[in-house]
Amino acid sequence: NGNINVAIDGPAGAGKSTVARKVAEALEYVYIDTGAMYRAVSWYMIRNDILPEHVEEVEHHVKNLVIDLVPDAGGQKVYCNGEDVTTVIRSLEVTNVVSLYASIESVRTHLVQNQRQMALRKGVVMDGRDIGTTVLPDAEVKIFMTASVQERALRRFKELGDSFDITLEQLEKDIANRDKLDEEREISPLRCSEDAIVLDTTHMSIPEVVETIAAYCRAAR
Numbered sequence: 774n775g776n777i778n779v780a781i782d783g784p785a786g787a788g789k790s791t792v793a794r795k796v797a798e799a800l801e802y803v804y805i806d807t808g809a810m811y812r813a814v815s816w817y818m819i820r821n822d823i824l825p826e827h828v829e830e831v832e833h834h835v836k837n838l839v840i841d842l843v844p845d846a847g848g849q850k851v852y853c854n855g856e857d858v859t860t861v862i863r864s865l866e867v868t869n870v871v872s873l874y875a876s877i878e879s880v881r882t883h884l885v886q887n888q889r890q891m892a893l894r895k896g897v898v899m900d901g902r903d904i905g906t907t908v909l910p911d912a913e914v915k916i917f918m919t920a921s922v923q924e925r926a927l928r929r930f931k932e933l934g935d936s937f938d939i940t941l942e943q944l945e946k947d948i949a950n951r952d953k954l955d956e957e958r959e960i961s962p963l964r965c966s967e968d969a970i971v972l973d974t975t976h977m978s979i980p981e982v983v984e985t986i987a988a989y990c991r992a993a994r
């Protein structure tokens with residue numbers, strides 16, 4: 774009855790981070806949002822005017838980037854070279870280009886290495902796109918969380934609130950576009966691991982999804 778690792782993968786806006794955070798809370802595990810790490814890298818590159826097509830420059834910079842995820846009041850804070858980037862990495866500016874930086878080999882190598890390090894002692898719930906397939910292929914529980922693109926756009930829309938000037942239609946387009954880039958990239962694309970449990974959450978509430986996953990975890994440890 775020891776600690777296990779839990780991998781939660783799926784497309785954009787499925788509610789993975791909300792659910793993963795709550796599952797971690799229920800199990801008293803550490804929650805690791807790998808999307809935040811790709812976002813932090815993208816934010817750093819944008820700020821330093823390094824375009825995703827300049828692969829060598831990206832590689833040079835990403836090697837020295839230190840990204841820290843620090844648990845904070847049920848969530849987590851994200852630091853990039855010591856700077857708190859928790860809020861800025863959620864901007865549309867970052868969201869719209871993150872898949873481009875995430876397709877670069879050196880970026881993935883660097884982040885995957887960090888992610889594996891964080892999971893060495895087990896007891897983590899990690900969410901992303903390639904956790905079950907690439908980062909933690911030995912995770913004891915693997916969940917692939919989906920929902921229809923309409924439902925995912927609606928969830929993002931509600932989450933963003935009034936402060937963002939974007940329509941539901943535009944969000945749906947952006948999400949479909951990001952899915953396509955994530956599914957079609959060459960290195961560890963978004964893909965359901967063969968041994969993952971597929972959860973279509975289109976008609977499920979957050980507590981239902983959390984309870985379902987937590988039950989799988991309790992059975993596995």
Ligand code: C5P
Pocket residue numbers: 785786807808809811812871872873875900901902903904951955
């Ligand atoms: O989960 P989130 O929407 O914050 O992820 C942002 C982007 O980071 C994804 O669209 C994807 O391009 C990239 N990502 C990835 N691999 C992961 C997690 C995120 O490529 N494990």
